[in-house]
Amino acid sequence: MMRTSLLRKANLIYLAILVLVLASCEGNKGYTINGTVQGDVENAKVYLQKRDFISQVIIDSTLINDGKFLLEGMVEYPGLYTIIIDRTPEGEASNPKYKNVSHFYLENSDITFEGDINTLPGFYYNAKRKSVPATIKGSMAQTLKDNYEKQVKPLNAQLNELNQRYVNEYLTPYIKDGTENVELGIEITNKEKKINALLLDKKLAFIRNNTHSIVAFDFVSYFFTAMYVDFTVEEIDEMVDWLANDWQETPLFEQLRKQAEAAKRVALGEEFKDIELLNRDGELVKLSTLIEPGKFNMLEFWASWCGPCRGEIPHLKRVHEEYKDKGFNIISISVDSRDKDWKKAMEEEGMVWTQLRDPNGMDGEVKSVYNVLGVPTCIVLDKENRIYKTNMRGAYLDGFLKQEID
Incomplete structure (x- = not known):
């Protein structure tokens, strides 16, 4: 009886250890990207590129075979990456005109990529070419970003329409013959400012509601590293505080702090710097x-x-x-x-x-x-x-x- 009890205990301990090992293995699971690309892409090169504020580094590559490709690996943190499909003919130097790019958030999960090489976004924007982004599924961060983009799409459409009006009705006549319709220009830009204010409110609300997400983290980081910093020092500190609980133990947060300090030098309300x-x-x-x-x-x-x-x-x-x-x-x-x-x-x-x-x-x-x-x-x-x-x-x-x- 005692021996049976000991065996039962040993089996329970073994099972407990096995569960922990399996859980550990599951916790260390990396990513897989299963890609399907329509069109003439046989033997085209596929690159996975990490995008950040310092550099853009190729971290993996493969070839397309029968319209499919597979990339596998592991990332320490979710982040913004790019899949580059390079169709440069054999013997020619790599050329951007043969490259298609798809930006997305990569995380350790099973991800699928589907697209048509004839409509995937090119390396350079071409207004005459139909562009259809790849369908990328399996990344929670990318899904969150896609849902946000759907919410703000109507406002962005209005903004694009106003931008086109500004170019066609105000800027082009001024460039062509010096005709400057000041009142019309002010009318259009005032409308643009109102829409930009609404878009900013939506983005700030998204950040506050999703502080755990790399998408919200990147939004704040972009604010601090943009050409213009349209925030006060107090607003910059507030945004850093929003992210602190979820990110302060990571190297990414230390980088964000440095970006915030640099942004404060040219924040709204700061005295000019003498040079x-x-x-x-x-x-x-x-x-x-x-x-x-x-x-x-x-x-x-x-x-x-x-x-x-x-x-x-x-x-x-x-x-x-x-x-x-x-x-x-x-x-x-x-x-x-x-x-x-x-x-x-x-x-x-x-x-x-x-x-x-x-x-x-x-x-x-x-x-x-x-x-x-x-x-x-x-x-x-x-x-x-x-x-x-x-x-x-x-x-x-x-x-x-x-x-x-x-």
Whole structure:
């Protein structure tokens, strides 16, 4: 009897250990991506690429056989990845025109990928080509993202329609023959601002309700690393706090904290940062010596090689003449690396207002202090020299001036 009891106990212990082992194995289960692609794709290469803010790294690859492919592995955290299908013919150098890309959230689960090579999104956008995203199932994060996109689709459709109107009815006539319909431009951009505000409210609500998800985490991260940081320091700290309980023990959260600290330098309400720049005479001067007190000062970052920057200059010339004595001062700051290119462009464009250049171009303090990741970039300082408005170009700038000065 005692021996039977001992055997029973031994069996129970064994079963308990087996359950733990199986649970452990299940917990360490990685991902599988079973792909089906229609069209002429035999022996095409398939790459799995990790996308983050530092680099884009290929982590796995395979070939398509009979219209199918399989990728297997394991990720430490769910994240945004890209499947690249490369149909470059044998013997030719890899070329983007032969590549199709599909972005999605990868996690450790069984995932299916279905698409038609004739309609999968290309490496570059082509308005003449029908584009149908791949159907990707099995990732909870991707499903959450898809559901969010469905919710905001009507608002994005309205925004796209307004953007098209802005291009067709305001921007194109201005570029073609100099016809500037200021009132129409302001009307369209005011509508755009209202829709953008609704979209922001929905995104913030999504983040608060899904703090555990990598999708919400990435939304916050994008806010902090975008060209413009349209939040105050208090709002930035609040968003970090939303994610703290779910993410603070991970390396990702430490990265987010660093992004948040960088974003705070150019947050709304922060005082401008003084830097040294070259003037027309080649002298280093402090930015603070050229900011006019008691006025709205706009820091307008540009370059001679930037087409949209050059296209905006006639508008800036008109604004300068109309508002220079009404309380608005423009300071244009070039990120040209070559002095002669800068000076040639200023002469060609007749830029008579304050002109400066970062001596280190795009690698100088304009980037490290003001977070200028691309041009054109515009930042308006209020009368107390604090960051007040961003992205003030075209009719957006006209609307601001009409509201604040006229």
